[in-house]
Structures are given as structure tokens and as C-alpha cells.
Amino acid sequence: MNCKSSAELKALAREKLKGRYAIAIGVLLLSGLITLPVTLIAALFYNENNTTSVIIYYVIIIIISLLSTVLGVGLIRFYTNLCRNKNYQVSDIFWGFSNHPDKIIIIAVLISLMGILCYLPAILLVAAYAVTKSISIVLMAIFAFIAGFVLVIMINLNYGLTFYIMSDNFQHSAVEALKACRTMMKGHKGRFFYILISFIGWQLLSLLSCGLSMLWVEPYLFSTVTYFYMDLRGELRETIAKDTNEVIESEHDYHFQ
Template sequence: MINRAELKRHARNQLKGRWGIAIGAIIAVFLIQMLFNFITRIFEDNNNALAIVLAIISMIVSTVMSIGMCRFSLNYAYEDRDPEFADIFSGFRVILKAIGLFFLLGIIILIGTILLIIPGIIFSYMFSQSYYILADDNSKSVIQCLKESAGMMKGYKFKYFVLLLSFLGWIILGIITLGIGLLWVVPYMNVTTASFYLTVKNNYYQSNSWLNE
């Protein structure tokens, strides 16, 4: 059973007294991504080949940092763990898997979108937990992450959509404050979605107890 209010309450409780490191992590990831984007734009008019290489590197760094942020958010969502700033770089430990997951996800969603827009949207929600799965257990393969995400999201895709939609007002408010409010909104949203992952993960393993054997 997914209770949006409970997930959000849990996220707020886990962030209480620990907002500083959460906001610091968001700023760090933003600055790193902006730096790579800035460097890419400098060279895109003068050296197309170098610009392409830098764009690929920027995309890889962004993907790896996304895995790191998932790990960081999970360490808030877990009640028996403490988040560390270094968590945001943890994705580099599984950089090849992160790249593989990014490209495979992109291909699957692209194919679904080409066929019809709706399948692409469904696929994006079906495999939405893949990054969290890899961040939670680095030993899992790309295919395992996709397969388990599809299993976890059975019956929960629309609930996840509604959960994300419930943050729309907060996001708009964050934008109105020239982005300053997003420093609080983004960690709040990230820890809530991490808590959602833990819930569907527990439900999935309880329904498929043989996976733990």
C-alpha cells in the first residue's frame, strides 16, 4: 500500500536536522553539471569533434551523478543509515553499469515513443526504479535492474505519477523564488521518491520471497 502523505512525512522526518548536507549536495551536483555544460559550449563552435566528446563526457558525468544522488537519497530514506556527502560520487564505482543502464533505458523509451507516445511514457515509469536499484545494490546487472524495476512497478506506475505530480506546486514555488526554493524542494522530492522505492521494493520481495533464498 502506497500512502503519499506517509512517504512525504517520512522524508521530512529523515531530513529534519540534516538539511544542510542535503542542500550542499544539490548545489555541488548542480555546479559540476553546469561546469561541464559551460566547457562544452565554449568548444561547440570552434571544434565540433571536441564538442561532441565533451558532450558525451558531460552526459556520462550527469548519469553517474544521478546514480550517486539516488544513493545519497536512499541513505536518508533508510532509517538505519546516515547520508554522507561522498555518496553523490558513489556512481563512479559502477560507471560502466550506469552508462549501460542510461543507454538501454533511452533506447527502450525511444522505441516506445516512436511506436506511440503512450508506450514511451509507460516504459519510463515501468523502469523508473532502475537507478535506485543499481544505487542500492551495485552488484546487480543492468538487466537485473530493469527486470526488477518492471516487477516492482506493477500496479504502482500511476501511483508514482500522482506522487511526482503532487510536487508540482512546490516546484513552481521554487521557480518563482528564482530557484532558491528548489534547494529545499529537490531534496524533499528525492527522499520521498527514495522512500517510494523502498516501499515497492519491500512489496516486491514479499510477493516474490523466493528471490531472497
């Protein structure tokens, strides 16, 4: 398969976002505003000296995480519609709530559990150090944390497009979507990793604007990853051809007028 380079995918993303940044930013803001009130409620409940308060706080945090995950699938739906030249609208972000949110949550939980298992040896070693105070255990714990971090990255690369697959094939079970993603990513994890780290510079620069520039970076990242997914599915050539034809037709109409 003749895959597109990271630069080519980014160029497609920039071209697609021309004249569409307003709605892309609006969708991001809306998803953030939906979770903000719940986050504020959690902060009001938190009191480290009250066990009940701490429990309520973490329950609310879990709810926020699940809500954000389902909204995140809606964002994916928005960008796949946008990049495929389909009808896209702000209401796309609520798509996950009416299309098997249970499967979305199960996928998120399974991926989270895999991540926890990666760090479990390090956590156990830290607990052992609390008892033994052994320096050798500290060194082992550091090594275990590094190994766990690498494994978590591999998990994210293997299953990073699972929600894209679920968005396209919501008849799949959660496990089927995970397996399909792992199969799709074979031989492409390095390219996916390169695409993701290429945005780190932009994300770090956004700190200078107190995160405000992320409103421009995130649509760029979402669009690029969406085109990467479409490239793996082999549907990108047809989409590009359609975009080119639309540009030619619009230019022809302009000159005719």
C-alpha cells in the same frame, strides 16, 4: 501489501529532512558544481558555422549527461542511506564511480534508446512531410508525437527505480536491474505517477525564485521517492519503528536530564 499513501510518504520525507536540509542542499550543489565547468567548456566550443566545433560540443554534452547519471546514482545512495538511518555523507555522491559505472551508463543508454524508439515514428513522419508537404502526414506526426510521449512516460514509470535497485544490488547486470524494476513496479505505476505529478506545483512555483527554491524541493522529492522504493521493498515498517524508538529514547534521555 499495505502500501503507504503519497501523503504518508511525504510526511516521512519532511520529518527525515528536519535538521538535515543543509547537507541535503550541499550534496545537490556539489553535484551541480561538478558538471558546471564541463558545461561551460561545451558552450565555449559551440560554433554552429564550424562542423568540428558542433561535433565537439555534442560529444561534451554526452559526457556531461553520463557524468550526471553516475552522480545521480550517488545522490540515490545518499538518500537511501539517509532514509534507512545508515551513515550518510557528502562523499556518497561519488559512490557510482567506484561501483560499476559501466552498468549505470548501460542502463541509462538502454532507457534512452527505448525513448528514442517511441519517438521514431513521429520523426520519420516529420521527415516525410519535408518531402511531401502533406497535411495528413502532419496530423499523423502530431498523433505519433503524443503517442510517443505517453509511451515515454510509461517507460519512466516502469524503469524509474532501476538505479535504486542497482544501488542495492550492484552485482546485477544492467538488464537484470531493468527486469527487476519492471517486476517491482507492477501494480504500483499509478501511485508512482501520482507522487511525481504532486511535485509539479512546487516545481512551477520555483520558477518565481529563478529555480533557487528547487534546492528545497529536490531533497523533498528525492526523500519521498526513496521512501516509496523502500515501501515497495517492504522495509518501511521496520525503518519507521526504528525512527519512533529513537525519538522515544531521545525524549526519555531529555526528561531524565
